[in-house]
Ligand code: GDP
């Protein structure tokens with residue numbers, strides 16, 4: 001999916017703004033990438049429509065390029081598509097909270113049972129597992145072994161007892177032991193069949209669970225969303241757990257489940273180890289899909305650090321050659337704050353030609369400059385000319401900040417050079433003059 005989407009951004013290079021016309025091609029790429037990731041067609045259609053609507057006529061943020069802007073819009077829509085917020089597990093007011101797991105054979109139910117117990121145990125909750133897969137003796141052994149591994153008790157009643165009866169006995173046992181949570185493993189089938197559904201319905205009736213979670217394999221793509229829908233209609237579920245996200249799944253399942261079934265993905269499995277279970281974070285998933293974390297945080301920071309008004313005010317100052325030490329400090333701080341994001345340079349007026357190496361230099365120099373600027377009087381900060389004219393003032397600043405007079409002189413010279421460079425870059429040809437510092 002990531003690779004497919006990259007083509008979309010590339011096509012916007014060199015564009016000034018997002019328009020109805022220039023997003024046609026990128027949107028086609030996005031559509032294709034989603035379909036290739038096995039997202040269902042109706043979901044893709046709605047998604048593409050939503051992104052297009054937003055992209056056209058979006059206010060441009062200073063310094064943010066259209067391709068970066070589009071990445072951000074796609075990201076935010078992906079997050080929305082996956083349900084927006086993290087969908088937390090619900091716990092019942094009176095213990096024990098009962099969690100019933102369902103799903104086809106081989107998707108990872110039994111593994112999830114133990115992983116989930118391990119996960120909840122780390123949150124300080126006592127857990128018990130109930131072995132409800134009566135069709136394969138090996139399934140019970142598997143759960144017992146995993147239970148031992150994570151240190152939680154497993155209730156078993158062999159293969160001769162009906163699952164609903166095991167559920168009843170297990171629940172009583174959990175109440176007796178004052179467990180916080182009880183998780184029931186059930187038998188899967190290769191395909192959906194009536195026997196499995198009836199069995200689950202019966203077990204559900206007995207347990208009255210707080211959570212009924214359908215375990216689905218991420219590798220099944222859009223089929224996963226269909227399964228969640230079917231199980232929800234048949235037995236009523238509260239959410240899904242997506243397993244095997246560590247494999248080479250194409251991501252379609254994660255994208256479609258919520259939109260198609262209306263039920264959220266609550267947890268994801270990313271491996272065979274007991275620790276490999278985590279909450280499903282739509283924003284992290286979107287970030288992973290796009291593989292462009294740097295661009296996303298850049299756009300966010302750009303929005304935050306350099307709001308349009310700030311930039312305009314700065315521009316006005318530059319135009320009128322009023323750029324002073326206060327602005328100098330503000331700008332240098334902004335650059336430092338943005339850290340290694342060298343792309344940011346393009347958005348600071350007048351710093352268009354600065355290289356990444358210079359940014360690092362700026363970060364290094366920030367402390368040095370701050371101490372000298374702090375030693376200036378407010379008047380001196382606003383009128384750098386005062387410092388150009390007066391060696392006495394420069395000497396005083398050097399003493400107060402613990403720097404050399406030469407360093408202070410350099411700073412003053414730097415400010416005037418910056419004024420000129422900025423004016424030139426703003427296209428004002430008369431520029432300003434760099435005063436010679438008097439001795
Ligand atoms: P069940 O039939 O639904 O109970 O499935 P199991 O829990 O027995 O798991 C089937 C296989 O999938 C086992 O070999 C597990 O180790 C493996 N498995 C389960 N979850 C994951 C996961 O998140 N990632 C990977 N790579 N393998 C998993």
Ligand code: MG
Nearest residue numbers: 109110133139
């Ligand atoms: Mg199993």
